[in-house]
Amino acid sequence: MEALPRDTIVDVLEERLREDILAGRHPVGSLLPPERRLADGYGVTRTTLKHAFGRLVQAGLLETRHGVGTRVRDFARLGGADLLPMLIRHSPDWIGEIFEVRRSIGALIAERAAERATPAHRAELAVRLAEVRAAEGGEGVQLADIEVHRALARATGNRVYVLLTNTLFNAYLPVRAALVSPFTDPESAYRRLEPVVAAVTAADRAAARAAAEEYLTETERLMMDGLRKKEEG
Numbered sequence: 716m717e718a719l720p721r722d723t724i725v726d727v728l729e730e731r732l733r734e735d736i737l738a739g740r741h742p743v744g745s746l747l748p749p750e751r752r753l754a755d756g757y758g759v760t761r762t763t764l765k766h767a768f769g770r771l772v773q774a775g776l777l778e779t780r781h782g783v784g785t786r787v788r789d790f791a792r793l794g795g796a797d798l799l800p801m802l803i804r805h806s807p808d809w810i811g812e813i814f815e816v817r818r819s820i821g822a823l824i825a826e827r828a829a830e831r832a833t834p835a836h837r838a839e840l841a842v843r844l845a846e847v848r849a850a851e852g853g854e855g856v857q858l859a860d861i862e863v864h865r866a867l868a869r870a871t872g873n874r875v876y877v878l879l880t881n882t883l884f885n886a887y888l889p890v891r892a893a894l895v896s897p898f899t900d901p902e903s904a905y906r907r908l909e910p911v912v913a914a915v916t917a918a919d920r921a922a923a924r925a926a927a928e929e930y931l932t933e934t935e936r937l938m939m940d941g942l943r944k945k946e947e948g
Contacts, residue, residue, distance in 0.1 A: 825927035
């Protein structure tokens with residue numbers, strides 16, 4: 716068995732800094748305190764601090780300029796969707812806005828897939844859908860369901876839809892375990908998704924959009940219910 720990864724001091728510091736930035740303790744546009752003072756405040760070395768800074772610069776939360784210092788970036792104005800996983804870790808209420816985008820993008824992808832899918836795409840969709848029915852356990856069904864949506868995105872012939880699909884799934888990875896409700900029963904998950912694949916296979920754009928909207932609305936309701944129950948519990 717592979718050993719589980721352990722958090723390093725850099726991991727812990729990165730998380731602390733990230734939370735302090737997102738919570739506004741280091742306001743957008745402000746310069747962070749000098750490195751020595753900040754390192755002392757967090758009880759770490761300057762080397763550890765520099766490693767954490769590097770990660771947060773790469774994530775788009777900080778920007779460093781020689782001779783000026785390290786400034787908190789206006790991530791809400793300049794950031795991209797790659798920030799969503801860390802924003803959800805900080806504040807799960809982002810999930811509702813992600814689901815709104817999921818509904819609109821998902822319906823459009825299904826419509827485009829119905830219009831553009833090749834025989835190879837349709838064959839792949841049939842295989843992926845069958846894997847949903849055959850999957851075991853909530854997590855297994857959930858992952859199989861995700862692969863159907865990736866296949867739908869590929870069937871559009873537009874690589875940007877594939878990237879958007881990946882982005883949306885990555886966005887709710889931090890709370891994925893709480894969103895397993897629609898996937899605990901493989902047969903039910905299969906029946907919810909089958910009309911989408913059937914409409915795409917039949918090249919019926921209107922039916923594909925309608926089926927996707929129904930699927931996305933129902934699974935969103937189930938996932939949000941599961942998330943609320945976890946928060947209440």
